[in-house]
Amino acid sequence: MAIRRYTFRLYPNKTQERKLFRARRLHCYLYNACIAHRRFEWRKNHKTVDYFQQQNCLPAFKKEWAEFAYLHSQTLQSTVKRVDLAYNSFFQGLRGLPKFKSIRNYSGWTYSSKSGWKANTNGKHGSVTLNDLGISLKMRGQAKCWAIPTTLTIVYKPSKKQWSASFTGNVSREDRKFGSLSELKYESIVAFDLGTATAITCFDGKKFEEISNPRFTQGSADKVKQESKKLRRKRAPNKSKGIKASNRWKKARKKVSKLQRKVALQRRDWQHRVTSDIARRYDIGVTEKLTPKNMTKKAKKGSKRKKQKAGLNKSILSVGFGTLNQMISYKIEAKGGLLLQLNTRKVKPSQRCPNCAAIHKDWGDLSNRYHICSKCNFEIERDRGSVLVMYNVATNQQQGLGTSLLDSGCLSSTSLTSKRKHTGSMRQLGQII
Numbered sequence: 001m002a003i004r005r006y007t008f009r010l011y012p013n014k015t016q017e018r019k020l021f022r023a024r025r026l027h028c029y030l031y032n033a034c035i036a037h038r039r040f041e042w043r044k045n046h047k048t049v050d051y052f053q054q055q056n057c058l059p060a061f062k063k064e065w066a067e068f069a070y071l072h073s074q075t076l077q078s079t080v081k082r083v084d085l086a087y088n089s090f091f092q093g094l095r096g097l098p099k100f101k102s103i104r105n106y107s108g109w110t111y112s113s114k115s116g117w118k119a120n121t122n123g124k125h126g127s128v129t130l131n132d133l134g135i136s137l138k139m140r141g142q143a144k145c146w147a148i149p150t151t152l153t154i155v156y157k158p159s160k161k162q163w164s165a166s167f168t169g170n171v172s173r174e175d176r177k178f179g180s181l182s183e184l185k186y187e188s189i190v191a192f193d194l195g196t197a198t199a200i201t202c203f204d205g206k207k208f209e210e211i212s213n214p215r216f217t218q219g220s221a222d223k224v225k226q227e228s229k230k231l232r233r234k235r236a237p238n239k240s241k242g243i244k245a246s247n248r249w250k251k252a253r254k255k256v257s258k259l260q261r262k263v264a265l266q267r268r269d270w271q272h273r274v275t276s277d278i279a280r281r282y283d284i285g286v287t288e289k290l291t292p293k294n295m296t297k298k299a300k301k302g303s304k305r306k307k308q309k310a311g312l313n314k315s316i317l318s319v320g321f322g323t324l325n326q327m328i329s330y331k332i333e334a335k336g337g338l339l340l341q342l343n344t345r346k347v348k349p350s351q352r353c354p355n356c357a358a359i360h361k362d363w364g365d366l367s368n369r370y371h372i373c374s375k376c377n378f379e380i381e382r383d384r385g386s387v388l389v390m391y392n393v394a395t396n397q398q399q400g401l402g403t404s405l406l407d408s409g410c411l412s413s414t415s416l417t418s419k420r421k422h423t424g425s426m427r428q429l430g431q432i433i
Contacts, residue, residue, distance in 0.1 A: 004171045004334070006149070008121075008141030010128070010163035016135045020163060023133060024156060026068055027079050028106040033061075034083040035098055051084035072116035072132040075109045082110075104158055111152040119149050119167060128152070128165050139165055145334065147171045159257055171334070190278065191286040191391035193349070193383050194324060196315035197369070200274065201383040203391050204282065208384050211274055216266045217318040220259055227256045271323055279331035286394040288349055288386075289341040292322040312366075340394055347393055349386040353378055357399035 012020060034054055041047045058076055062068045068076065086098040111117050118129045121139070123146025129136045149167035156163050192202045200211040234249035245253075278285070296316050299309035329339045342349070351363045353371075355378035363371050369382045380388065392398035 003168055004143075004145065004147065006123075006141065006143040006146070006167045006169070008126075008128075008139035008165045008167075010154075010165055011138045011140065012135070012163060016133075016137060017163070019133045019135055020154070020156070023071060024106065024108055024154075025103055026071060027075070027109040028101060028103050030061075030068070030076060030079050031083060031106065032100045034080055035100055038083075038087065051081060054080045054083070070132055072111065074112050074116060075132070078110040078112045081112075107157075108153060108155040110154075114150060117152050119152070122146060130154075137163075137165070145171050159261060188282045189284040189286065189391070189394060190282040191387045191394060192278070192328075193287065193386045193390070194290065194319065194321050195383050196312070196319060198383055199319050200278075200324070201387050202278070203384070203387040205391065205395075208387070210383075213315075213319055214266075214270055215318060216263045216270070217314060220263050224256060224259050224263075227252065227259060231256055267318070267320060268323075271320060271327055275324060275327035275331055278328055279335065279337070283332070283335070283337040284394070285328055285332050285337070285339045286390050287325065287328075287339070287341060288344045288347065288390060290321055290325065290344070292316060295321070342390055342393060347389065349389040349393075350382065352389050352398075354380065354385055354388040354392060354398070 037054065038049045041049050055077055058073065058080070062076075083098065086095070089095045090097055116131050118131075120127045120129065120136075123143040125140050125142070127136050127138050147169035149169040151168045153166040154163065155166055188204075190202050190204045192200050194200060196213060198210045199213040202209040202211070231249065231252040234252050235243065235246040236249055237243060237245035296313040298313075299306040303309070325341075332339050348359060351359050351361060353360065353373040353376065356373060356376040358373060358375045360371070360373070362368065363382070370379070371382055371385050372379050389398060
């Protein structure tokens with residue numbers, strides 16, 4: 001079983017939209033109330049409030065505040081759980097201290113089980129009924145593999161002024177049994193490397209394939225820069241000084257947001273088309289394990305190459321290394337395939353010669369785009385050489401120490417998805433009390 005998410009766009013009328021906005025505002029109030037409760041108990045009594053305590057307060061809270069009474073109980077529990085997850089991330093050092101949210105920045109609410117709503121669709125268009133609000137919303141969208149949904153999240157995007165319904169369901173798939181590594185079949189295996197000059201370089205054992213970088217961000221950089229310059233000339237809001245934003249600033253901000261949203265949509269559409277084509281043709285994908293968050297860090301203080309590092313970060317973010325890897329992984333896995341992620345530090349695909357397995361540290365320089373081995377005189381382009389090394393490692397043809405799949409610390413997409421961090425459903429959390 002694999003968990004899949006389906007997103008449909010909603011088309012409410014004016015009456016239905018007023019009810020949606022009212023429910024969204026109430027959930028935002030509850031979110032802020034939970035944060036205020038935790039802050040008060042810690043500052044006054046030095047006590048930590050957990051999820052179970054706040055969940056048990058919901059019945060009394062609904063009696064005291066009658067406007068919350070009609071909302072489904074599990075949606076309120078999901079909002080309380082959202083606060084708890086935010087504080088848990090803060091305690092683990094993954095994010096900052098949770099703050100109060102404005103209604104502008106609050107997305108929506110979640111039905112954590114099958115009760116309280118009903119999806120009237122077979123995977124293509126249809127409608128969704130929200131029992132607590134008493135409305136039935138038309139929706140448009142199509143899912144590749146439809147399954148009975150188990151959760152529903154209503155989301156509002158202020159920048160687009162659009163409502164959407166996000167379902168999750170368990171999709172059954174036929175798991176392929178590959179057996180041992182020596183028994184793998186390589187008729188449809190591909191190794192791919194992500195880059196900035198060439199977005200994706202692929203090798204399937206017969207030929208190389210290069211997918212060029214569309215450079216959506218660079219193409220619209222001049223327009224964004226021009227509109228941003230106009231934005232800075234307008235009166236911006238300042239809460240500390242009590243200054244409100246001017247109408248001209250709001251209009252200019254919308255223009256900048258519209259340009260940035262267009263770039264994001266273009267990049268997401270291109271990513272889906274490219275990854276769907278790769279997942280359709282191949283059953284096994286091989287790549288190196290990348291950490292885009294570390295790759296796009298700012299240059300260290302005192303560095304003389306800050307501009308070069310900033311340009312490299314923009315190029316990496318423009319391609320979207322993390323999103324491409326994630327898309328290829330779940331799309332290959334959805335058809336029963338496998339994605340292998342090789343340990344970069346052990347395999348060293350960009351510094352290893354595909355022919356003689358010699359390590360060249362000078363090949364690590366990104367400006368060196370064409371590699372010539374000083375030991376065997378093997379010549380190849382940088383990206384093609386990295387892809388060839390990864391393909392040879394996956395097929396156990398690469399020479400050198402630590403280049404076999406067993407020794408390279410290889411991670412598979414199935415092992416990663418099967419060991420997810422479980423935060424617990426509402427029903428399971430209730431059993432703990």
